[in-house]
Amino acid sequence: MLIKIVKTSDCHEPDVTPESLYLSRRNLLGATVAGLAVGALPGWASAEDAGRYPDVESGKPPAWFIEKLPATQWGAMTVKDEAITPFKDATHYNNFYEFGTDKGDPAANAGALKTEPWSVVVDGEVGKPGRYALEDFMKPYQLEERIYRLRCVEAWSMVIPWIGFPISALLKQVEPTSKAKFIRFETLQDPQSMPGQRSGFALIDWPYIEGLRLDEAMNPLAILAVGMYGRELPNQNGAPLRLVVPWKYGFKSIKSIVRISLVSEQPKTTWQSIAADEYGFYANVNPTVDHPRWTQARERRLPNSLFKPNVRDTQMFNGYSEEVASLYTGLDLRKNY
Ligand code: MTE
Numbered sequence: 001m002l003i004k005i006v007k008t009s010d011c012h013e014p015d016v017t018p019e020s021l022y023l024s025r026r027n028l029l030g031a032t033v034a035g036l037a038v039g040a041l042p043g044w045a046s047a048e049d050a051g052r053y054p055d056v057e058s059g060k061p062p063a064w065f066i067e068k069l070p071a072t073q074w075g076a077m078t079v080k081d082e083a084i085t086p087f088k089d090a091t092h093y094n095n096f097y098e099f100g101t102d103k104g105d106p107a108a109n110a111g112a113l114k115t116e117p118w119s120v121v122v123d124g125e126v127g128k129p130g131r132y133a134l135e136d137f138m139k140p141y142q143l144e145e146r147i148y149r150l151r152c153v154e155a156w157s158m159v160i161p162w163i164g165f166p167i168s169a170l171l172k173q174v175e176p177t178s179k180a181k182f183i184r185f186e187t188l189q190d191p192q193s194m195p196g197q198r199s200g201f202a203l204i205d206w207p208y209i210e211g212l213r214l215d216e217a218m219n220p221l222a223i224l225a226v227g228m229y230g231r232e233l234p235n236q237n238g239a240p241l242r243l244v245v246p247w248k249y250g251f252k253s254i255k256s257i258v259r260i261s262l263v264s265e266q267p268k269t270t271w272q273s274i275a276a277d278e279y280g281f282y283a284n285v286n287p288t289v290d291h292p293r294w295t296q297a298r299e300r301r302l303p304n305s306l307f308k309p310n311v312r313d314t315q316m317f318n319g320y321s322e323e324v325a326s327l328y329t330g331l332d333l334r335k336n337y
Contacts, residue, residue, distance in 0.1 A: 052074070052229075052230035053087060053161070053229040053230045053231075055086060055087050055088070056087050056229045056230065056231055057087075061227075061231060061232035062116055062134075062135065062232070062240075063135075064134070064135035064138055064139075065226065065227065065232050068138065068143050069143070069163075069230075071142065071143070072142075072143040072144065072145060072163060073142065073143070073144040073145065074145045075145055075147065076144035076145055076146055077144075077146045077147065077148075077221075078147040079147055079148065079149055079159055079319065082149070082159050082301075083159065084147065084159050084160070084161055085158035085159050085160060085301075085302055085303070086303060087229050089158065089302045089303045090158055090160055090228065090229070090237070090302075091107060091234050091236060091237060092104060092107045092236075093156075093302060094106040094107060094236045094237065095152065095154075095250065095251070096110065096236055096237075096238070096255055097196045097202070097204055097208070098187065098188075098194035098195075098196040098197055098206070098208065098255075098256075099113075099194060099195060099196055099236065100195060100196055101196070105196075106235075106236035106237075107234075107236045109195055110234075110235035110236040111235060112193040113188075113190075113193050113194070113235045113239070113256065114193060115235065115239045115240045115256075116240075117133060117134070118133070118134040118240050118241070118258075119131050119132060119133050119134065119137075119258070120132050120134060120137045120241065120257065120258060120259070120260065121258065121259045121260070121261075122170075122174050122259075122260050122261075122262075123259070123260075123261050123262075124180070124184070124261035124262040124263050125176055125177040125179045125180035125262040125263060125264060126174040126175055126176055126177065126180065126262045127174070127175030127176075127177060128173065128174045128175050129174070134240055134241065137241075138226065140169070140173055141165035141169055141170070142165060142169075143163050143164065143165055143226070143227070144163070144164065144165060144166075144223075145161055145162065145163050145230075146161075146162050146163075146164065146221075146223055146244070146246075147159065147160070147161045147162075148160060148162060148221075148244060148246035149246055149318050149319055150244075150246065150250055150253070151249060151250065151285045151299060151314065151318045152249060152250040152251070153249035153250065153251055153279065153283065153291065153296075155294060155295070155296065155298065155299050155300060155314075156299060156300045156301075156302055156304075157299045157300070157301050157302065157312075157314075158301070158302050159301075160228055160229075161228060161229055161230070162223065162225040162227070162228050162244050163225060163226060163227030163228060163230070164223035164224050164225035164226055164227070164244060165223060165224060165226075166220055166222065166223055167183070167212075167217045167218070167222045167223065167224055167243075168217070168218045168219075168220065168222070170224065170260070171183075171214075171217065171218060174262070176214065176262045177262070179264045180214055180262035180263065180264065181213070181214055181263070181264050181265070181266075182211050182212065182213055182214060182262075182263050182264070182265065182266055182267055183211060183212050183214060183217045183260065183261070183262055183263070184209065184210075184211045184259075184260070184261045184262075184263050184267035185209065185210045185211065185243055185254045185257050185259070185260055185261075186207050186208070186209055186254075186257065186258055186259035186260075186261070187206075187207045187208040187209075187254055187255055187256050187257060187258065188207065188256045188257075188258045189206050189207040189258075203274050204270055204274065205270075205273065207258075208254060208255075208270045209254075209267060209268065209269050209270050210243065210251075210252055210253075210254035210267075210269050210270065211263075211266065211267035211269050211281065212245065212252070213266075213327075214262075215327060216245070216324075216327055219323065219324055219327065220323070221245070221246055221247065221320060221323050221324065222243075222244070222245050223243075223244045224241055224242070224243060224244075224257070225238070225241070225242050225243075225244045226240060226241055235256075237255070238253070238254075238255025238256050238257075239255075239256065240256070241256070241257045242254060242255045242256065242257060243257065246318055246320055247284060247285060247317040247318050247320040247323070247324045248282070248283045248284055248285060248318075249279075249283040249284075249285060251270075251271050251279065251283065252283050266281060269281060271283075277292060278291060278292055278293070280336060280337040281336075282328075282333070282336045282337060283337070284317055284324075284328070284333065284337075285314060285315070285316070285317055285318035286316060286317075286333055286337065287313065287314040287315065287316060288316075289333065289334055289337050296314055297313065297314055298311050298312065298313055298314055299311070299312060299313075299314045
């Protein structure tokens with residue numbers, strides 16, 4: 001199902017796209033009409049896909065992904081007046097503790113992750129449980145590009161163009177029972193390819209677990225992403241399937257998902273298990289509720305440097321209040337952080 005959300009956070013393409021990119025995209029589209037040979041472009045891309053984000057390195061995505069791209073609804077939702085983060089920053093400043101704790105570790109180490117073949121288990125309180133090869137799992141869904149802010153609990157942020165589909169579409173397929181109240185997500189556990197899972201010093205009791213209330217998961221903003229910047233997800237960003245919930249701190253956006261379970265009880269999530277007083281189940285972006293060790297009122301927008309700190313005010317629900325505030329009516333957000 002296609003969902004077009006028209007909200008104040010919507011805008012026109014030039015508002016979010018760096019001008020040079022926007023112009024080069026227009027030029028490329030013009031060239032396509034004039035008969036540009038697709039063969040001149042990276043092997044996997046159509047002319048239009050390649051022109052969308054020209055700073056992106058080429059890759060070799062699986063056939064199912066390429067087949068789905070032409071029907072993708074590009075720019076289905078965007079953010080206003082904020083430039084897209086350069087691909088290089090989005091792919092080299094990461095948190096993916098399975099590959100190490102430094103920001104550069106995921107890019108350096110995630111190449112060993114084997115994302116093909118990949119299967120996803122859907123189980124728990126559903127009418128249609130099953131284990132699906134990723135390409136079969138993806139078949140029913142129309143892909144959309146969603147350009148969202150990503151705000152990490154560590155107070156840095158980016159703007160990322162994701163490709164994915166609403167979780168509500170998945171829930172419609174798998175038919176949750178009346179007992180299903182939460183959705184629980186689990187990351188791959190594979191110590192052979194994930195050095196963080198072999199480390200004796202890891203704080204995390206693997207696998208990484210995240211969860212949402214069912215009504216949060218049904219919100220049209222919540223997506224499962226399979227791509228970013230017009231291509232498949234790089235491993236360090238959570239290939240081949242990750243959660244994206246833009247009104248919540250980044251740690252909710254669990255990567256490399258292998259299991260999706262509908263459950264009746266609130267799942268125990270990874271960061272909550274490590275430090276419940278610092279990281280809550282809700283993890284809604286909230287500039288008025290500080291982390292015990294730092295303020296959440298402001299954030300560093302990447303890329304930044306000592307001379308260009310690029311600090312900005314953090315917005316309630318990361319700027320998505322209009323879409324999600326009603327989910328929390330009557331809930332004390334100070335207690336339910
Ligand atoms: N998912 C798994 N499996 N392991 C992780 O360590 N880190 C989380 C989240 N998803 C993490 C994860 C955190 S803390 C953040 S901020 C985001 O991924 C970062 O996503 P990015 O690296 O694509 O920016």
